[in-house]
Amino acid sequence: MKTTIHWGILGTGRIAEKFAMDLQHVNNAQLYAVGSRTMEQAKMFANKYNVPLAYGSYTELVADPNIDIIYIASPHVFHAEHTLLCLDAGKAVLCEKPFAMNASQVSTMIRKAKEKNLFLMEALWTRFLPTIRKTEELISSGAIGNIIQLQSDFGFKAVYDPQWRLFNKQLGGGSLLDIGIYPIFITLLLLGLPDEILSSAIIGPTGVDETMAAIFKYNNGIIASLSSTFMANTPCETIISGTEGSIRIHRMWHTPTYLTISKNNGTVEDIRFNYAGNGYEYEAQEVTNCLLKGLKESPLLPLHFSEKLISLLDTIRKQWNLEYN
Ligand SMILES: NC(=O)c1ccc[n+]([C@@H]2O[C@H](COP(=O)([O-])OP(=O)(O)OC[C@H]3O[C@@H](n4cnc5c(N)ncnc54)[C@H](OP(=O)(O)O)[C@@H]3O)[C@@H](O)[C@H]2O)c1
Structure with missing residues (x-):
């Protein structure tokens, strides 16, 4: 063996x-x-x-x-x-x-x-990090009640270089595919596929999105607000708010070492994790x-999840007419 x-x-x-x-x-x-x-x-x-x-x-x-x-x-x-x-x-x-x-x-x-x-x-x-697994556990145990809103962003001020992978269209540049994928991923993981998507982007001189934002609407009463940018340092947090409280996955939320759960009854708890590596x-x-x-395939990240994720990225890009050869 x-x-x-x-x-x-x-x-x-x-x-x-x-x-x-x-x-x-x-x-x-x-x-x-x-x-x-x-x-x-x-x-x-x-x-x-x-x-x-x-x-x-x-x-x-x-x-x-x-x-x-x-x-x-x-x-x-x-x-x-x-x-x-x-x-x-x-x-x-x-x-x-x-x-x-x-x-x-x-x-x-x-x-x-x-x-x-x-x-x-x-x-x-990010899917395999203990902080994200803890978040899933807290939500499914009802710790914050029914989810009403999810906010997630990922942005940093990149040094502008049109040849660099981030901005270069020939190399698949653009914030959505590089970092916007993380807010989309966490929303898909926690809320599933949305019923409606509204999105917009600022397309830069190299023809790719330097900044983008999307709203996912769910018919069961949830709205997710998601964004990414290469033009500014943003909070890089994910906050999930429910009827009984909220969970804040702290900066840099895609590689988080701690989260805070705040309940409507006034209790606030920080939950921390240490990683051996990156x-x-x-x-x-x-x-x-x-x-x-x-x-x-992995039961935690099955292939049908990745199929849904890429279909969301395709749908969002289509709203801006952004196509890659
Ligand atoms: N999971 C994460 O946290 C994370 C973080 C950053 C990036 N990524 C992903 O990882 C991928 C690589 O990102 P990176 O930041 O590591 O990029 P990078 O520093 O530019 O490295 C990409 C590597 O790909 C190889 N490559 C093959 N054909 C190439 C070409 N035509 N032009 C440039 N490089 C080419 C090169 O290796 P050789 O010269 O050795 O062939 C190059 O060193 C991207 O898809 C990105 O989305 C993931």
Whole structure:
């Protein structure tokens, strides 16, 4: 029986570095190989994070017979292509968010994973953090009564560079797909699909949304207000208000270490958590456990959730006529 899962990392950018650091906190997992578009970059990354094998191309990485799963850390526009490359080579996949550029690409990825009988998951790490799991538990236990409002934002002042992944349309730029996905994700997780969506965006000189806001309306009486921006530092909090009280997931709420629950009867409680790493260890542990159990998707973040998430992103973008090639 397999006891250690061998991980490969595809792409050596910012997020790949954080993920590599956090794999050391994961039980039954080994960071086994890294693949980059250049050998020089692959070797640099391998030396920095003690990775036994470095490959100078993604095709060589996926051909390594000893790798069980590949973490895809390339820009959004390559997620579908790289996921299919890995699945075709017989590797399980954990692919960064957004899962792909649109719902059609996501269905192709899911079809391929099913055809190959391989594990596939979107790397929506926030889903696995203890703070978010505690929030779900509090809500389902009725701690804040019936939810009436949800507010969630994610914004930071990015240094403007039209070539940078964040602003570059050819690389899938725009705040919605990069960070707006988090407020949309938490709303989908806690409230499900909305009955109505209203949204608007400020499209910058590179043709992508620099700022956006969306309202999700639910026929059972809930409104969610969601926003993202690359143009200003915003509170980066999620607040869920119900008939009996509210939960505030504090800044930076997508990687929160604490939340506060305030009840109408005047009680206020802070709940705190410590992480061993940057927080990516929770998703990596979930994936490792799923693979050891022979699962093809995670019960906590099933593929149908990612399908719904991308369909929301598609719907919102469509309201602004923002299309990517
Ligand atoms: N979960 C999170 O918290 C989180 C945080 C940040 C980003 N992300 C996601 O992770 C993905 C990567 O983001 P990042 O900030 O790490 O990006 P990044 O620093 O630009 O790194 C992306 C890497 O992808 C590879 N790549 C392949 N083709 C490329 C191309 N044509 N242009 C540029 N890079 C290319 C490169 O690695 P090689 O040169 O080694 O091939 C590059 O280092 C994005 O989809 C983003 O949404 C997630």
